[in-house]
Amino acid sequence: MFKNILVAYDGSEYARKAAALAGDLARGQKSEAMVWIVTVMDPPPQSWGEPYRSHHIEQHTHAGQNMIQEAIALVGAGVEIRHELLFGSPAQSILQVAETRGCDLIVMGTRGIGLLEGLLVGSQAQRVISNAKCPVLTVK
Numbered sequence: 001m002f003k004n005i006l007v008a009y010d011g012s013e014y015a016r017k018a019a020a021l022a023g024d025l026a027r028g029q030k031s032e033a034m035v036w037i038v039t040v041m042d043p044p045p046q047s048w049g050e051p052y053r054s055h056h057i058e059q060h061t062h063a064g065q066n067m068i069q070e071a072i073a074l075v076g077a078g079v080e081i082r083h084e085l086l087f088g089s090p091a092q093s094i095l096q097v098a099e100t101r102g103c104d105l106i107v108m109g110t111r112g113i114g115l116l117e118g119l120l121v122g123s124q125a126q127r128v129i130s131n132a133k134c135p136v137l138t139v140k
């Protein structure tokens with residue numbers, strides 16, 4: 001039923017479960033399904049100049065690539081995997097990739113790496129659930 005599954009990966013325990021579930025879902029489809037891993041990093045603050053901007057981008061690109069490798073391992077074998085590493089707002093970037101890549105399911109954690117207690121659903125998950133044009137599966 002799902003052909004193009006997006007998994008939003010921020011390295012959190014929730015996102016780890018989301019990546020594994022996205023892999024299982026993709027393997028369970030009758031026809032071949034693709035998994036898009038999306039990881040979004042914080043851009044450097046506007047006020048920063050060079051060389052700090054470039055240094056930030058270099059470091060965060062490296063960290064993001066490591067996260068994507070983790071996510072690839074969690075999705076597992078037997079699935080076609082593509083990935084996007086972006087800088088910006090997580091929810092906005094996730095929604096943008098879902099639309100441009102024609103994803104028909106978004107899998108993400110209910111919470112992420114944020115440590116704010118009391119929130120049942122993280123702010124990025126809330127934004128994606130509210131604005132996505134396809135179903136969103138949140139993982140606990």
Ligand code: ATP
Nearest residue numbers: 008009010040108109111112113114122123124125
């Ligand atoms: P908040 O960020 O509001 O303090 P939180 O970190 O607990 O709270 P969210 O950020 O909404 O909650 O995280 C929910 C899910 O959204 C994560 O499990 C992950 O799937 C996805 N997500 C969050 N941030 C990113 C990111 N930077 N890149 C990719 N996916 C992300």
Ligand code: MG
Nearest residue numbers: 112113114122
């Ligand atoms: Mg967060």
